[in-house]
Amino acid sequence: MTLKLDPWGHFAIESYEKLFSQFGIQPIDNNILSMLPQKHRFFSRKIIFGHRDFDKWLKAYKNGEKVAVLTGLMPSGHVHLGHLMVFEELRFYQEIGVHVSVAIADAEAYAVRRIPRKKLMEYAREYIMYAYAIGLDPKKTRIYFQTNSDTPYYRLIQMFSRKVSMAEMEAIYGELEPSKIVAAFTQVADILHLQLPEYGGYKWVLVPVGADQDPHLRLTRDIADRFENELGLKRPASTYHKFIRGLDGNKMSSSKPEYAIFLSDDEETIRSKVMKALTGGRATAEEQRKYGGEPWKCTVYDLYMYYLFEKEEDLETLYRDCLKGLILCGEDKRRAAKMLIEMIKEIQEKAREFKDVIEDYVEFPRF
Ligand code: TRP
Numbered sequence: 095m096t097l098k099l100d101p102w103g104h105f106a107i108e109s110y111e112k113l114f115s116q117f118g119i120q121p122i123d124n125n126i127l128s129m130l131p132q133k134h135r136f137f138s139r140k141i142i143f144g145h146r147d148f149d150k151w152l153k154a155y156k157n158g159e160k161v162a163v164l165t166g167l168m169p170s171g172h173v174h175l176g177h178l179m180v181f182e183e184l185r186f187y188q189e190i191g192v193h194v195s196v197a198i199a200d201a202e203a204y205a206v207r208r209i210p211r212k213k214l215m216e217y218a219r220e221y222i223m224y225a226y227a228i229g230l231d232p233k234k235t236r237i238y239f240q241t242n243s244d245t246p247y248y249r250l251i252q253m254f255s256r257k258v259s260m261a262e263m264e265a266i267y268g269e270l271e272p273s274k275i276v277a278a279f280t281q282v283a284d285i286l287h288l289q290l291p292e293y294g295g296y297k298w299v300l301v302p303v304g305a306d307q308d309p310h311l312r313l314t315r316d317i318a319d320r321f322e323n324e325l326g327l328k329r330p331a332s333t334y335h336k337f338i339r340g341l342d343g344n345k346m347s348s349s350k351p352e353y354a355i356f357l358s359d360d361e362e363t364i365r366s367k368v369m370k371a372l373t374g375g376r377a378t379a380e381e382q383r384k385y386g387g388e389p390w391k392c393t394v395y396d397l398y399m400y401y402l403f404e405k406e407e408d409l410e411t412l413y414r415d416c417l418k419g420l421i422l423c424g425e426d427k428r429r430a431a432k433m434l435i436e437m438i439k440e441i442q443e444k445a446r447e448f449k450d451v452i453e454d455y456v457e458f459p460r461f
Contacts, residue, residue: 166197171348
């Protein structure tokens with residue numbers, strides 16, 4: 095069966111491996127790992143598992159060329175652990191001196207997710223606050239709203255639409271509606287506009303995203319090729335991360351709040367959510383001791399892998415102890431809850447510092 099990635103779908107991707115063979119996404123291999131200027135657990139644990147042209151981008155970085163990172167977020171709900179990953183990835187690049195831009199996809203969220211403008215602005219404020227709280231430097235990070243962009247950006251959308259056929263669009267996305275077509279071209283403009291002299295002329299742009307966004311990157315790469323002569327555009331590079339699962343084992347999403355951990359959750363809420371999480375444990379403690387657990391099924395293990403354990407050996411020990419039945423889910427959950435509460439409290443404290451200064455750094459649309 096051929097796999098279709100739906101950037102607007104709500105489903106977890108079942109097999110990340112298939113993305114290599116079906117779409118030509120390259121695996122993050124040892125060669126890439128050795129080219130990274132700094133280590134990060136997202137790479138070493140293959141949470142960021144695939145890429146397109148990341149090797150070329152890393153080479154450009156190493157050679158001191160003008161490089162940038164750009165990603166976008168739909169302000170479609172409260173900020174949860176899935177978003178936190180993206181902020182942390184951006185911080186990683188900012189710390190190694192790369193220019194970071196973030197698109198707030200308010201045009202897309204309005205048109206495709208049908209979220210009212212007022213809500214969008216509230217959510218956006220929350221996103222930006224937490225982005226700063228986890229360490230993106232407000233002075234160095236360029237955060238912009240899609241609907242607040244100016245002429246050269248919007249001109250790109252008009253120009254791009256001329257060189258793509260409906261058949262091509264449908265081959266990439268499946269069935270489409272006007273709102274999605276406009277959202278797709280808008281995202282292409284997000285990704286490519288940094289290359290224009292008006293926006294800094296960054297020719298080496300890396301787009302770190304969830305694997306569901308790859309259709310947009312395929313469209314963007316085709317369009318870049320077609321405008322190579324006219325606008326001097328180059329293909330962007332991209333990396334793909336796996337999503338942290340919700341506590342029910344499906345994609346973490348604000349539409350299922352009982353299974354998502356929000357950065358705004360209080361202590362009690364976090365604890366009770368974690369205690370109810372789906373694990374790879376057996377029906378009884380006795381069976382667990384006898385047969386061992388199945389950590390790959392466990393959403394609490396995900397919490398350790400994505401966030402709670404920095405050291406590889408801690409993660410390995412947990413995996414082994416779980417497999418051997420040496421550790422039971424109850425105690426493991428209590429520890430995870432405690433660590434998570436600490437981590438989130440710290441982020442919340444930082445967030446308070448930024449709550450009232452967001453508009454000093456980011457221009458909000460006025461309509
Ligand atoms: N479509 C993305 C999402 O669903 C958001 C987005 C908009 C984006 N513009 C972008 C992502 C540019 C990467 C690059 O979340």
